[in-house]
Amino acid sequence: MSGNIYDELKERGFIAQVSDETAVRKMLDGEPITFYVGFDSTASSLHAGSLVPIMAMVHLRRAGHRAIAVVGSGTTMVGDPSGKTEMRQMLDETTIRTQGQAILIQFAHYLHFDGTNAIAVDNADWLLPLNYVAFLRDIGRHFSVNRMLAAEAYKLRLEKGLSFIEFNYQLLQAYDYLTLYRKYGCTLQMGGDDQWGNILAGVDLIRRVEGGTAEALTFPLLTTASGAKMGKTAQGAVWLDAMLFSPYDFYQYWVNCDDRDVGRFLKIFTLLPLDEVSRLESLKDSEVNEAKRILAFEATKITHGEVEAENARKATAAAFGGKTVNPDPAKGQFGMGDITVLPTTAVPRARLEAGISPAELFTEVGLTPSRREAKRLVEQGGLYVNDERIDTVERLVTVKDLGPDGGMLLKAGKKKFHRVVAG
RNA sequence: GGGCAGGUUCCAGAGUGGCCAAAUGGGACGGGCUGUAAACCCGUUGCGGAAACGCUUCGGAGGUUCGAAUCCUUCCCUGCCCA
Numbered sequence: 001m002s003g004n005i006y007d008e009l010k011e012r013g014f015i016a017q018v019s020d021e022t023a024v025r026k027m028l029d030g031e032p033i034t035f036y037v038g039f040d041s042t043a044s045s046l047h048a049g050s051l052v053p054i055m056a057m058v059h060l061r062r063a064g065h066r067a068i069a070v071v072g073s074g075t076t077m078v079g080d081p082s083g084k085t086e087m088r089q090m091l092d093e094t095t096i097r098t099q100g101q102a103i104l105i106q107f108a109h110y111l112h113f114d115g116t117n118a119i120a121v122d123n124a125d126w127l128l129p130l131n132y133v134a135f136l137r138d139i140g141r142h143f144s145v146n147r148m149l150a151a152e153a154y155k156l157r158l159e160k161g162l163s164f165i166e167f168n169y170q171l172l173q174a175y176d177y178l179t180l181y182r183k184y185g186c187t188l189q190m191g192g193d194d195q196w197g198n199i200l201a202g203v204d205l206i207r208r209v210e211g212g213t214a215e216a217l218t219f220p221l222l223t224t225a226s227g228a229k230m231g232k233t234a235q236g237a238v239w240l241d242a243m244l245f246s247p248y249d250f251y252q253y254w255v256n257c258d259d260r261d262v263g264r265f266l267k268i269f270t271l272l273p274l275d276e277v278s279r280l281e282s283l284k285d286s287e288v289n290e291a292k293r294i295l296a297f298e299a300t301k302i303t304h305g306e307v308e309a310e311n312a313r314k315a316t317a318a319a320f321g322g323k324t325v326n327p328d329p330a331k332g333q334f335g336m337g338d339i340t341v342l343p344t345t346a347v348p349r350a351r352l353e354a355g356i357s358p359a360e361l362f363t364e365v366g367l368t369p370s371r372r373e374a375k376r377l378v379e380q381g382g383l384y385v386n387d388e389r390i391d392t393v394e395r396l397v398t399v400k401d402l403g404p405d406g407g408m409l410l411k412a413g414k415k416k417f418h419r420v421v422a423g
Numbered sequence: 424g425g426g427c428a429g430g431u432u433c434c435a436g437a438g439u440g441g442c443c444a445a446a447u448g449g450g451a452c453g454g455g456c457u458g459u460a461a462a463c464c465c466g467u468u469g470c471g472g473a474a475a476c477g478c479u480u481c482g483g484a485g486g487u488u489c490g491a492a493u494c495c496u497u498c499c500c501u502g503c504c505c506a
Contacts, residue, residue: 161502225461235451252459259460286458320459357473372470373452380453380467394473413452415459 004029005063011274012267014056016193019203019216027188027215028063035060035188036068036180038123038173038195039107041076041100042088045241046107048231048253049192051269051303052219054110056190058271061111067118068186069107073100074127075173081166082153083194097124106240109303119184123176139175142208143201153197170201177202181214193218222268225260240303247304248343251312252415254296255289262291270298314338319409319417339409339419346423355396358383365420367412377412384411 006025009015018024027033037053039046046054061067073096079088091099104113104120111118148154148170154162177199180186189199199216206214222230231238238253239245257265263281266272272280272294280291293313300309318339345365347356358378359371368374368383375393377383383390385401386409399422401408407421 159502256459259458262460286460288460289458292458292460316459370470371472373468375472376467377453382453392473413454 005059008274009056009059012059013264014052014059014219014268016218016220017196017216018218019200023213024188024215024217028060028065032064032066033188034066034068034180034184034186035190036070036177036186037190038070038072038075038176039103040080041071041073041096041103042091043237043239044099044102045239045244046103047240048238048250049222049229050240051231051299052222053190053192054107055268055271055302056219058110061118066116066184067111068180068184069104069111069113069118069120070176070180071100071103071120071122072173072176073097073122073124075123075169075176076100077124077127078169078172079166080169080173080198081157081162082169082198083156085156085160097122100124102241109240121180123172123179126179127172127175135171135175139171139178139205139209142205143171143174151197153194170198173198174201174205177214178205178209181206181210181212187212187214188217189214190217190219193221222264225258242304242308246343247300247308248312248315248341250304251296251300251309251316254299255292255316256415257292257295259288262288262295265299266291266295270295270302272298311341315341315343315417318342339405339407342409342417342419344407344419344421346421349399349422352397352399352402352422355398357393358385358390358395358397359393361397361420362410362412365410365418367410367416367418374412382413385409387411 006028009028035057037057039050039053057067057069073093076091076096077093079090100122104122107113107120113120148167149158157166173195177186177189180189189202191199196216196218199218203214203216206212224230233253237245238250240250254265254269263277266277266280267274270277280294283291293316296316297309297313300312304312315338319342347361347364359368359374362368362374362377362383363371368377374383378390378393381389381391385397386403397408397420402422403409407419410418410420412418
């Protein structure tokens with residue numbers, strides 16, 4: 001694959017648009033270049049959607065190119081209106097900076113920042129000290145309002161309202177690119193496809209100000225086959241931070257993906273070789289579950305490490321039953337799972353002896369959001385203790401439900417599990 | 424700054440003094456069928472309560488009324504037109 005990284009990215013589905021395909025292919029397949037990707041600091045953690053650029057960076061880094069990860073504390077203070085229906089809530093500087101730092105720390109899981117081949121910077125460092133009038137004269141004059149207003153990315157906002165602060169966002173991102181071009185010789189910026197306009201603005205700016213050539217590459221904005229945004233669940237984002245979204249849930253997110261998404265996801269979210277991916281992709285019917293398990297394991301391994309991935313795999317095997325007698329790990333089959341690695345809560349023995357109402361217990365361990373909801377689920381037959389359906393809200397959960405291993409398995413619906421032990 | 428139209432439950436969007444915890448659609452959730460998939464069918468979808476029933480919600484704060492999402496005052500916010 002060496003010397004052919006551009007085509008590998010393309011084949012894996014990382015490329016939506018490129019400024020000049022021939023030029024970019026030549027750049028990436030030749031001597032090391034410097035590229036950058038920017039990330040918002042709107043939250044203290046990245047989420048599954050950010051994995052697309054992260055994985056692309058990993059691929060390019062492996063191919064020997066120099067990576068710059070830019071945390072956009074400066075730009076986040078302004079807010080990007082591209083493709084958004086409304087203005088984001090304004091965050092204060094301290095919050096944004098703190099979140100930016102958290103993101104950089106998280107980033108170190110994927111790229112080793114040695115300061116030479118992989119660099120982490122925050123654009124607040126050069127954006128915040130800018131002088132307004134000087135900036136308008138040096139940078140602002142290169143931007144055409146007419147052209148900006150015509151951009152597809154602002155169309156929605158021209159109907160619903162666009163504030164001046166947001167209108168400036170593109171200039172700042174373009175200035176970022178110019179800064180990195182000057183300071184590090186950065187000649188490729190990558191980002192989500194919604195960033196196309198912003199990235200091109202930087203390419204233009206570099207040409208106008210420096211007479212230099214720089215390129216743009218965007219990743220497709222992935223949606224699931226059912227049309228949902230990648231990395232979002234009904235409960236919220238699929239965070240990469242284990243504290244916000246457990247490795248077990250992360251693993252589940254991938255196992256639960258739509259059949260139609262498995263191939264695409266394997267190519268983008270794992271580092272498995274393409275021939276292995278095409279083998280997994282060709283699996284039919286229930287066999288695709290094998291591919292999903294591998295996808296889930298590999299993706300979890302990259303973000304949370306092998307130990308956590310293994311635990312999530314075991315917990316899953318326990319919860320969903322190990323039906324395979326002679327497991328073959330090479331096929332994504334594993335033996336009986338280890339139930340103790342499921343999320344567990346200890347409940348005082350005395351309370352279990354007295355008996356706890358299911359509504360109270362399920363809500364306490366977080367399987368249901370409220371007692372009211374738990375009761376509703378009981379009425380609908382959606383709550384189980386040790387795989388036995390609870391058919392009345394008066395059925396108390398007691399010490400008798402504890403199994404030989406000293407624990408019991410609570411289940412809400414078919415997929416949400418929680419273990420309870422006496423403690 | 425002036426004129427007009429708006430701010431309703433996760434979203435869209437009805438409701439315009441009691442029949443409103445609030446129509447309808449989407450989403451989500453549960454059950455059935457399955458393969459922890461899709462499609463489809465049925466049901467649920469503010470909180471507390473075993474239940475009876477109670478409590479909190481319709482941009483914020485006050486007020487009128489036996490009773491307000493609905494009327495009044497004021498404030499905040501958004502869009503459109505004019506400047």
